[in-house]
Amino acid sequence: MSETKIAPSIEGWYTTGENPELLGTRCKWCGSYFFPKQETFCRNPSCRSTEFEEIPLSREGTIWSYTEHFYSPPEPYIFTEPFEPYIIVAVELEKEKMIVLGQAAQGVKSEELSTGQKVELVVEPLYEQEGTQYTVWKWTPVAG
Amino acid sequence: MAKEVAILGVGMHPWGKWGKNFVEYGIKACNDALDDAGLEWQDIEVVAGAETVRNAYAGYVAGATFAEALGWSGARVSTSYAACASGSQAINNARAMILADMADVVLVVGADTTPKGFLAPNAGERWTDPDWLRFRLMGCTNPTYFALYARRRMDLYGATEADFAAVKVKNARHGMANPNARYHKEFTQEQVLESPMVADPLRLLEICATSDGAAAVVVSSMEYARKRNVDPVKIRAVSTVTPVYPQSTVEMPYFSTDSAAAVPAPALDFKESIAHAAYEEAGLGPEDMSLAEVYDLSSALELDWCENIGLCPKGDAEKLLRDGDTTLGGRIPINASGGLACFGEAVPAQALAQICELTWQLRGQAGGRQVEGAKAGITANLGLFGHGSSVICSV
Numbered sequence: 001m002s003e004t005k006i007a008p009s010i011e012g013w014y015t016t017g018e019n020p021e022l023l024g025t026r027c028k029w030c031g032s033y034f035f036p037k038q039e040t041f042c043r044n045p046s047c048r049s050t051e052f053e054e055i056p057l058s059r060e061g062t063i064w065s066y067t068e069h070f071y072s073p074p075e076p077y078i079f080t081e082p083f084e085p086y087i088i089v090a091v092e093l094e095k096e097k098m099i100v101l102g103q104a105a106q107g108v109k110s111e112e113l114s115t116g117q118k119v120e121l122v123v124e125p126l127y128e129q130e131g132t133q134y135t136v137w138k139w140t141p142v143a144g
Numbered sequence: 145m146a147k148e149v150a151i152l153g154v155g156m157h158p159w160g161k162w163g164k165n166f167v168e169y170g171i172k173a174c175n176d177a178l179d180d181a182g183l184e185w186q187d188i189e190v191v192a193g194a195e196t197v198r199n200a201y202a203g204y205v206a207g208a209t210f211a212e213a214l215g216w217s218g219a220r221v222s223t224s225y226a227a228c229a230s231g232s233q234a235i236n237n238a239r240a241m242i243l244a245d246m247a248d249v250v251l252v253v254g255a256d257t258t259p260k261g262f263l264a265p266n267a268g269e270r271w272t273d274p275d276w277l278r279f280r281l282m283g284c285t286n287p288t289y290f291a292l293y294a295r296r297r298m299d300l301y302g303a304t305e306a307d308f309a310a311v312k313v314k315n316a317r318h319g320m321a322n323p324n325a326r327y328h329k330e331f332t333q334e335q336v337l338e339s340p341m342v343a344d345p346l347r348l349l350e351i352c353a354t355s356d357g358a359a360a361v362v363v364s365s366m367e368y369a370r371k372r373n374v375d376p377v378k379i380r381a382v383s384t385v386t387p388v389y390p391q392s393t394v395e396m397p398y399f400s401t402d403s404a405a406a407v408p409a410p411a412l413d414f415k416e417s418i419a420h421a422a423y424e425e426a427g428l429g430p431e432d433m434s435l436a437e438v439y440d441l442s443s444a445l446e447l448d449w450c451e452n453i454g455l456c457p458k459g460d461a462e463k464l465l466r467d468g469d470t471t472l473g474g475r476i477p478i479n480a481s482g483g484l485a486c487f488g489e490a491v492p493a494q495a496l497a498q499i500c501e502l503t504w505q506l507r508g509q510a511g512g513r514q515v516e517g518a519k520a521g522i523t524a525n526l527g528l529f530g531h532g533s534s535v536i537c538s539v
Contacts, residue, residue: 009281010271032390033403036274044407045389064394065299067291068344069283074264076276077283088288090394097404099394103282110344115299126281136281 009126009134012037020123021056022100022137028053033096057100060142061091063117064099068110078127078134089139091119105140118142147425149239150369150376151537152362153181154500157255159326159357159487166199167213169358170206170255173493174214177251177360182372185214188362189247192238193223194230194254194492197266206492210253220247227527228439229384230254231359231495232535236382238363248368254492255358265397275397275528282399287351287442289396291343294444298345301459303447305345307466309336311443312350312485314471319482321512324497326355327486336443350443355488359496361503377506379499380520381425381536387414396528414532415452419524422534423454430454433476433536434518435505437498439525440483446470450478453524453534472513480505480513495533498523502537 008014013036014022024035027042029049035057042049072083087104104113105122119139126136155176157169178185191214193206202209207221224233231254238250270276278284297303313333319325331349339349369376387395390402392409412420423429430453438449447461455476456464464470470478479485481501484494502521504510515521520538 010277027406031406033405035400036277043389043402046407065292065296067288067295067346068341069285069288070341070344073279073283073285075267076265076269076280078280079283086283088282088284088292090292095405097390098392099401101278101282101284101288101394101399115296 004128005132007132007134009136014123014137015056016123016135019059020121020137021059022121024055024057024096025052026055027051033057033098035098035100058093058095060118060120061093061100063113063115063119064090064092065115066090066104066110066113078129080128087113089113089119091139103136103138105138108140112141147243148366148378148380149242150364150366150378151499151503152249152364152369152374152376153177153179153183154503155180155360156324156497156500157358158324159355159490162356164257164356166196166255166257166356166358167202167209169257169356170210170253170360171213173255173358173360174210174251174253177362181362183249183362186217188217188219188249188251190220190222190238190241190250192234192250192252193221194234194496195223195225196256196492197225198259199257206254226384226531227529228489228491228525229495229527229531229533230492232382232525232533233384235361235363235379235496235499235535236384239379239382242363242365249362249364251360251362252496253358253360254496256490256492257356258354258490260354274399278397278399284399285343286396287343287346289394290351290442290445291346292394293448294345294442297444297447301462303444303462305337306333307447307462308345308350308443309333310465311440311446312336315440315479315483315485318472318480318513319486322482322486325482325486326488346442346444352441352484353488355490357487357490357493357497359493359500361496361499377503377537377539379535380428380538381422381534383418383422383425383534385417385421386530388417415448415524415526418526418532418534419453419522422522422536426536428520428536428538432520433522435477435480435502435515435521437479437481437483437501437521437523440479440485441489443485446478446483449524453522472515477515480510480515495523495525498525499535499537502535506537506539
């Protein structure tokens with residue numbers, strides 16, 4: 001039996017391990033955060049910075065909105081048959097003052113979610129291809 | 145007042161899934177608009193096309209494609225792409241040339257042939273394109289965004305699934321009297337609520353389809369119109385503003401917003417700013433509008449637009465709907481044409497179709513869907529990547 005390899009679905013966007021974090025950048029001149037990373041020019045119209053530092057984003061946030069999907073989306077989304085409904089959550093990060101979307105973690109039910117609820121980041125499998133399991137960041141309600 | 149241009153003629157090819165080349169649809173719309181204007185093709189000085197990205201090279205050079213199809217006449221051409229706002233940018237090109245005295249009369253046209261199902265990103269692996277990544281990394285479709293907004297209305301303002309269904313019921317009824325609409329079928333609230341859930345809380349009958357279709361508009365200088373002894377519907381404003389940083393609302397195709405940590409979010413969000421710029425330019429306000437054609441990509445999104453174009457404060461759109469204000473015969477009918485609910489989206493033609501509807505309404509030629517005594521109207525739409533538009537027309 002061959003062992004399944006695990007790999008990120010996209011390199012350098014998040015850390016793994018017990019307390020995973022999204023990796024963004026912060027402009028060294030104006031302090032704006034960016035996710036996905038902005039590394040060569042600043043999108044603040046009053047800033048011409050070319051200097052950015054990689055920075056982990058807050059692991060926790062509050063739900064801005066959420067929706068469960070009952071139809072399989074078109075390519076390039078990859079899923080293992082049979083298609084299972086999935087939830088997408090939009091999460092507000094307080095310190096960064098931005099919203100980041102992601103799927104809800106496996107097993108999370110739509111009925112458990114509400115706007116304003118606290119959630120945290122996890123890394124979970126997204127799909128499997130040619131013996132490799134590809135992961136992505138997801139959101140899950142904070143326990144307790 | 146000096147910035148007005150005249151609408152001399154409008155024409156459309158009915159929306160549907162006809163399986164033909166988009167050029168065929170466009171030619172029909174162009175010829176109808178020329179007939180409506182009482183002009184010949186050779187009278188046209190410029191063709192301003194709205195691009196389709198789903199029909200290969202001919203679509204990328206839409207202005208030239210239609211000029212060639214109508215018969216090379218030496219006319220100048222331009223082609224605009226601005227996602228769902230492409231038609232408005234083409235109108236704006238036409239208007240700019242007229243107001244700069246570079247042309248007297250311009251033909252504006254947009255047409256599309258669309259594939260079935262969800263609008264998908266273009267093929268190929270594109271690891272730096274958010275429109276590709278959103279599908280790959282999380283299966284984030286266009287209805288995802290509509291559903292996120294809809295859920296938020298429910299949680300913040302107490303909107304109900306019945307409200308969203310009521311929007312569809314209203315627009316379906318409006319569209320019954322529109323020969324250019326794709327769908328001519330009335331629905332009850334129950335039927336809408338029994339249709340399959342696509343992206344909770346939105347159901348199949350509440351999410352707009354993709355369609356084939358075409359719309360064309362002949363615009364001219366006011367002086368050109370006067371010489372022809374017509375008292376035309378006038379374009380009073382064309383707003384094509386982009387967002388102001390930081391854009392702090394989740395917008396297609398992004399899966400994150402700008403950060404408001406260093407720069408506070410602007411007072412008006414993007415959709416509000418689109419209409420605001422149009423009102424400023426026209427010197428008119430929401431209270432002057434007799435009707436509005438807004439981009440109901442989902443039934444719930446129409447409620448957002450009611451607020452974004454200033455018809456009521458945030459959170460009050462459900463009341464407007466429930467009171468019948470936005471129904472034909474009400475205070476300010478929304479989507480008298482039937483809207484996207486009855487058309488489905490034909491991207492490059494859609495913003496022009498909204499202008500066609502305003503024109504027929506303001507001329508009193510809208511038949512069974514006529515808004516009585518219409519004096520002025522506004523359109524609003526929104527597309528990917530910071531595009532949006534609002535056009536104000538008046539008698």
